[in-house]
Amino acid sequence: MVGETDAAGPTPGRTAYAMHQDFAHFVARTRQQVEGRLSPWLDARVAEARGRGPEVGLVADGVRQLTLRGGKRLRAVLLAASYEACEGKGGGAAVASAGAAVELFQTYLLTHDDLMDGGEVRRGGPSLPARMRAHFGTASADAMSILAGDLAGAWAQRLFFEVELPAASIGRAAVEFARMHEDVIAGQVIDVRGSASDAQAVEAMHALKTASYSVRGPVLLGAHLAGASADRIDALEAFAEPLGIAFQLRDDILGTFGDPAVTGKPASDDLREGKRTALVVEALRDARAAEALDRVLGRRDASEGDIREAVARIEACGALGRIEARIADLTRASRDALGRAALIPDGLALLEPTIDALTERRS
Amino acid sequence: MVGETDAAGPTPGRTAYAMHQDFAHFVARTRQQVEGRLSPWLDARVAEARGRGPEVGLVADGVRQLTLRGGKRLRAVLLAASYEACEGKGGGAAVASAGAAVELFQTYLLTHDDLMDGGEVRRGGPSLPARMRAHFGTASADAMSILAGDLAGAWAQRLFFEVELPAASIGRAAVEFARMHEDVIAGQVIDVRGSASDAQAVEAMHALKTASYSVRGPVLLGAHLAGASADRIDALEAFAEPLGIAFQLRDDILGTFGDPAVTGKPASDDLREGKRTALVVEALRDARAAEALDRVLGRRDASEGDIREAVARIEACGALGRIEARIADLTRASRDALGRAALIPDGLALLEPTIDALTERRS
Numbered sequence: 001m002v003g004e005t006d007a008a009g010p011t012p013g014r015t016a017y018a019m020h021q022d023f024a025h026f027v028a029r030t031r032q033q034v035e036g037r038l039s040p041w042l043d044a045r046v047a048e049a050r051g052r053g054p055e056v057g058l059v060a061d062g063v064r065q066l067t068l069r070g071g072k073r074l075r076a077v078l079l080a081a082s083y084e085a086c087e088g089k090g091g092g093a094a095v096a097s098a099g100a101a102v103e104l105f106q107t108y109l110l111t112h113d114d115l116m117d118g119g120e121v122r123r124g125g126p127s128l129p130a131r132m133r134a135h136f137g138t139a140s141a142d143a144m145s146i147l148a149g150d151l152a153g154a155w156a157q158r159l160f161f162e163v164e165l166p167a168a169s170i171g172r173a174a175v176e177f178a179r180m181h182e183d184v185i186a187g188q189v190i191d192v193r194g195s196a197s198d199a200q201a202v203e204a205m206h207a208l209k210t211a212s213y214s215v216r217g218p219v220l221l222g223a224h225l226a227g228a229s230a231d232r233i234d235a236l237e238a239f240a241e242p243l244g245i246a247f248q249l250r251d252d253i254l255g256t257f258g259d260p261a262v263t264g265k266p267a268s269d270d271l272r273e274g275k276r277t278a279l280v281v282e283a284l285r286d287a288r289a290a291e292a293l294d295r296v297l298g299r300r301d302a303s304e305g306d307i308r309e310a311v312a313r314i315e316a317c318g319a320l321g322r323i324e325a326r327i328a329d330l331t332r333a334s335r336d337a338l339g340r341a342a343l344i345p346d347g348l349a350l351l352e353p354t355i356d357a358l359t360e361r362r363s
Numbered sequence: 364m365v366g367e368t369d370a371a372g373p374t375p376g377r378t379a380y381a382m383h384q385d386f387a388h389f390v391a392r393t394r395q396q397v398e399g400r401l402s403p404w405l406d407a408r409v410a411e412a413r414g415r416g417p418e419v420g421l422v423a424d425g426v427r428q429l430t431l432r433g434g435k436r437l438r439a440v441l442l443a444a445s446y447e448a449c450e451g452k453g454g455g456a457a458v459a460s461a462g463a464a465v466e467l468f469q470t471y472l473l474t475h476d477d478l479m480d481g482g483e484v485r486r487g488g489p490s491l492p493a494r495m496r497a498h499f500g501t502a503s504a505d506a507m508s509i510l511a512g513d514l515a516g517a518w519a520q521r522l523f524f525e526v527e528l529p530a531a532s533i534g535r536a537a538v539e540f541a542r543m544h545e546d547v548i549a550g551q552v553i554d555v556r557g558s559a560s561d562a563q564a565v566e567a568m569h570a571l572k573t574a575s576y577s578v579r580g581p582v583l584l585g586a587h588l589a590g591a592s593a594d595r596i597d598a599l600e601a602f603a604e605p606l607g608i609a610f611q612l613r614d615d616i617l618g619t620f621g622d623p624a625v626t627g628k629p630a631s632d633d634l635r636e637g638k639r640t641a642l643v644v645e646a647l648r649d650a651r652a653a654e655a656l657d658r659v660l661g662r663r664d665a666s667e668g669d670i671r672e673a674v675a676r677i678e679a680c681g682a683l684g685r686i687e688a689r690i691a692d693l694t695r696a697s698r699d700a701l702g703r704a705a706l707i708p709d710g711l712a713l714l715e716p717t718i719d720a721l722t723e724r725r726s
Contacts, residue, residue, distance in 0.1 A: 049549065052571065055556045056549045112513065116506040136556070143479040143555045146509060150475065151548045153516065158541035167530035174537065178521035185514045186412065186419045192506045193418045193499070208415065 023353040026084075026092075027077050033096040034076040035068075038103060042067060045155060055136075059144055062131045063152045067107045069123040074358075075102045075218040081354060082222030085347030086232060094165055095225055098173070101160035102218055104152050105177075109184060109213070111149035115142065116192060165225055173224035180217035183208045194276060202278045203245055203326075211244025215358070219351075231342075238337035239351070242330035247358040249327050252277035254363065256311060257320065262363045268307040274298025279314060279323050286317035331359050386716040389455075393443040394436045396459040401466060405430060408518060418499075422507055425494045426515045430470045432486040438465045438581040441717060445585030448710030449595060457528055458588055461536070464523035465581055467515050468540075472547060472576070474512035478505065479555060528588055536587035543580035546571045557639060565641045566608055566689075574607025578721070582714075594705075601700035602714070605693035610721040612690050615640035617726065619674060620683065625726045631670040637661025642677060642686050649680035694722050 042064040049060030076099025080092045088095065107128075113119065114127035121127060126134070128148050133141035160177065163170055187209025190196055196205040219240035223233050255270035256279060270277060274297050283289040292313040296302035314320055334355055343351065405427040412423030439462025443455045451458065470491075476482065477490035484490060489497065491511050496504035523540060526533055550572025553559055559568040582603040586596050618633035619642060633640060637660050646652040655676040659665035677683055697718055706714065 052549045052567075053553050053558060055558055056552045059552050112509050116509060140555055142505075144552065146475050146479060146512075147548050147552050147555070149509075150516075150551075151545065153513075154541055154544035154548055157520070157544060158538070161534060161538045161541060167534040171524060171530040171533055175521070175524045178517055178524060181517035181520060182514065185510050185517055186415045189419045189422050189507065189510050190416050192503055192510070195416060195418055204415075 022349060026081065026350060030077045030080040030092050030096075030099070031073045033080075033092045034073050034099045034103065037096040037100045038070075039068060041100065041159065042155075058135045059132070059148050059151060062128050062135075062148050063104075063107055063111075063155065065125070065131075066110070066122065066128055067104055067152070069125055070103055070106075071123060073099065073103060075106065075214060076100065078215060078218035078354060079222040079225075081350040082219045082236065083226045084222075085341075085343050085351045086223045086226035086228040086236075087344065087347065088165075088222070088226030090165075095163060095222065097159050097163045098221060098225055099218075101156045101163075101177075102213070102221065104156035104159060105181070105213065108149045108152035108156060111145060111152060113188070115145040115149070116188075163225065166227070169225050169227050173221045176217065176220045176224055180213045180221075183212035187212065196276065196281070199278045199282045202276060202281050203249075206248040206278070207241070207245050210248045211241065215244030215247055216240040235337055235341035239334050239341060242337075243334040243355060243358060246327045246330035246334065249278055249323055249330070250359050250361060252279045253320065253323060253327075254361075256314065259362065268296075268302070268304075268311075271296045271307060271310060272298070272300050272302055278326075279319055282322055283314040283317055283319035286313070286319070289313035289317040289319065327359055331355060385712055389444065389447075389713060390440050393440045393455050393459075393462070396443075396455045397436050397439040397462045397466065398431075400459040400463045401433075402431060404463065404522065405518075421498050422495070422511050422514060425491050425498075425511050426467075426470055426474075426518065428488070428494075429473070429485065429491055430467055430515070432488055433466055433469075434486060436462065436466065438469065438577060439463065441578060441581035442585040442588075444713040444717060445582040445599065446589045447585075448704075448706050448714045449586045449589035449591040449599075450707065450710065451528075451585070451589030453528075458526060458585065460522050460526045461584060461588055462581075464519045464526075464540075465576070465584065467519035467522060468544070468576065471512050471515035471519060474508060474515060476551070478508040478512070479551075526588065529590070532588050532590050536584045539580065539583045539587055543576045543584075546575035550575065559639065559644070562641045562645045565639060565644050566612075569611040569641070570604070570608050573611045574604065578607030578610055579603040598700055598704035602697050602704060605700075606697040606718060606721055609690045609693035609697065612641055612686055612693070613722050613724065615642045616683065616686060616690075617724075619677065622725065631659075631665070631667075631674075634659045634670060634673060635661070635663050635665055641689075642682055645685055646677040646680055646682035649676070649682070652676035652680040652682065690722055694718060 046057060046060045046064050050057030076096075079099045079102060080095055083095045084092070110122060111128040114122055115129045118129075119127045120130045129141060129145040132144040132148060136144050160174070161170065163173075187205050187207070190201075190205045191209055196202045216237065219236050220233065223236050228236070252270070252275075255275070255277065256268075260266050271280075271293070280293065280297065284293060289310070292306070292310040295306045296310045335352075338348070338351060338355075341351075409420060409423045409427050413420030439459075442462045442465060443458055446458045447455070473485060474491040477485055478492045481492075482490045483493045492504060492508040495507040495511060499507050523537070524533065526536075550568050550570070553564075553568045554572055559565045579600065582599050583596065586599050591599070615633070615638075618638065618640065619631075623629050634643075634656070643656065643660065647656060652673070655669070655673040658669045659673045698715075701711070701714060701718070704714075
């Protein structure tokens with residue numbers, strides 16, 4: 001399942017974690033701009049689709065609805081922050097289309113992901129495959145889900161080229177977009193096949209599958225669109241790459257140790273779903289933790305007692321501590337690289353708070 | 364099933380239909396350039412993928428193999444011809460990446476298409492879903508096929524931006540690429556659901572599903588990459604749109620009336636597969652033809668006698684004649700529009716022969 005940890009709970013603009021008012025305002029304004037771009041644009045696409053036939057309209061409307069239920073727009077915010085930090089002209093409005101395109105790209109990924117793993121619920125509503133089944137019946141639900149995902153991908157591509165910036169900048173950003181796309185698919189192959197066998201391999205998988213399009217991609221897209229120098233691009237990549245992995249590791253921890261009242265889902269879900277997170281793979285190296293995990297991992301009917309025991313073992317064996325230490329290392333590397341990007345103070349003020357927002361969040 | 368009428372039989376460069384030597388040489392040279400671009404590029408991608416894990420390598424290699432079994436490169440040839448006709452600089456080599464990208468885009472479409480309709484054979488070898496099943500077993504074959512298609516789409520995007528032409532031209536072409544993508548998916552939805560109920564609706568479906576990326580898309584991509592004027596783009600669209608539909612209608616006729624020795628497949632295949640071609644939908648308006656079709660359409664075990672009877676009825680009721688007349692009308696419209704494109708004689712000499720090549724072919 002594609003991680004989508006930003007779908008529920010407080011927005012970055014509302015968390016208390018080390019974000020000053022400027023950043024909170026920036027986040028709120030960016031979200032508003034992205035919604036303002038997405039909503040009428042998607043309405044127009046759905047109207048066009050209906051003109052081609054009622055069934056094309058239903059598929060298109062499914063894509064529209066899932067995309068508009070999009071939560072915190074983390075990726076669009078990162079893209080806009082990076083654009084501003086690289087002294088891009090015209091403010092967030094100029095790159096709102098690019099942020100909206102990344103959101104549509106995510107709809108494409110989530111749709112194929114939910115089809116592959118049978119996900120029924122997404123962002124508090126039916127997943128696209130569940131919706132397609134309701135509209136078209138079981139016989140063509142899979143085909144319609146593949147096509148709904150493909151349509152979201154086509155729309156992402158179309159919207160991206162509506163960005164009103166110099167063609168050369170868009171061209172460089174498009175190369176990064178394609179790289180992000182390629183990485184996510186490679187990560188998905190490894191994830192679906194469950195072939196990552198140790199914590200390092202799980203981390204590499206997440207770097208491809210999640211960090212690529214959640215953090216690195218948006219940051220580099222924003223930088224390319226702003227026409228950033230090659231040196232600055234390199235520094236921002238060195239900032240975004242570890243940050244994306246730390247973001248995912250925090251997600252793994254919250255999935256097992258998070259406060260259900262804040263994360264919005266039971267802490268046992270990751271274990272019961274059998275997710276082979278870095279945390280779990282690390283804990284499996286300990287014999288007693290492995291034994292406890294064996295009773296709950298991938299078992300939907302695991303008892304609460306066994307879940308508590310496994311969670312306690314993950315902590316007791318040192319796995320939790322090692323993942324926390326890894327997050328701290330990655331965060332430090334990210335912060336150091338940001339220092340090398342030679343940003344103006346206003347730029348630093350936008351990107352620096354994203355480190356805590358992504359790695360110290362509680363949901 | 365996505366039409367892929369260019370996969371078998373003689374190449375445009377080898378048919379006897381109204382193509383002079385210049386055009387034949389151009390076709391041969393373009394094919395060579397596209398293969399020369401695709402083959403090492405795909406080898407490099409597969410090597411990268413293997414570095415990410417053996418299973419990523421297997422998926423990537425499947426995409427590579429299907430793409431290299433690509434036949435006549437009709438779309439790449441059309442793109443290159445249009446580029447030259449619009450006086451694009453640098454010759455075919457400059458746009459070989461764009462043609463190769465369209466070929467990868469087709470691999471993406473064919474892969475999802477074969478997954479949706481259970482196609483086992485493609486281009487004389489296993490379809491990608493069949494190959495994925497052989498590599499990964501039934502349990503994850505569907506997921507790997509979705510991802511293989513997605514990977515081909517990501518590669519198409521990446522290769523397209525490696526075209527060495529001015530960014531502004533690539534940007535305009537990218538908008539057309541996205542439009543082509545969107546149209547194909549809409550056409551696929553209508554086709555999978557079988558919701559086109561008369562000949563006009565079937566034609567509209569094919570305009571979206573096949574003509575869009577087989578003819579209109581390649582022609583307009585070439586024109587945009589060459590920096591063609593808006594007037595010329597309009598004229599070329601008016602040339603390509605009817606030509607793409609005529610191309611598909613000829614395909615429908617060959618699927619039922621073609622010489623199996625030339626088309627390489629039994630003339631009964633379209634009927635036995637239950638394809639609702641324009642020809643069939645037209646024939647269903649006649650009571651006796653409808654009765655004969657009812658005994659064979661979508662029936663894999665239909666007798667040879669019943670097939671012969673249905674084919675005779677399709678001709679006798681006038682459906683064949685009406686589709687032939689429609690092809691003639693569309694071809695005339697295409698030829699007239701080409702006249703309005705105000706091409707230089709050398710340009711006309713490249714695009715004009717494509718009309719006969721696409722609509723008078725025997726395979």
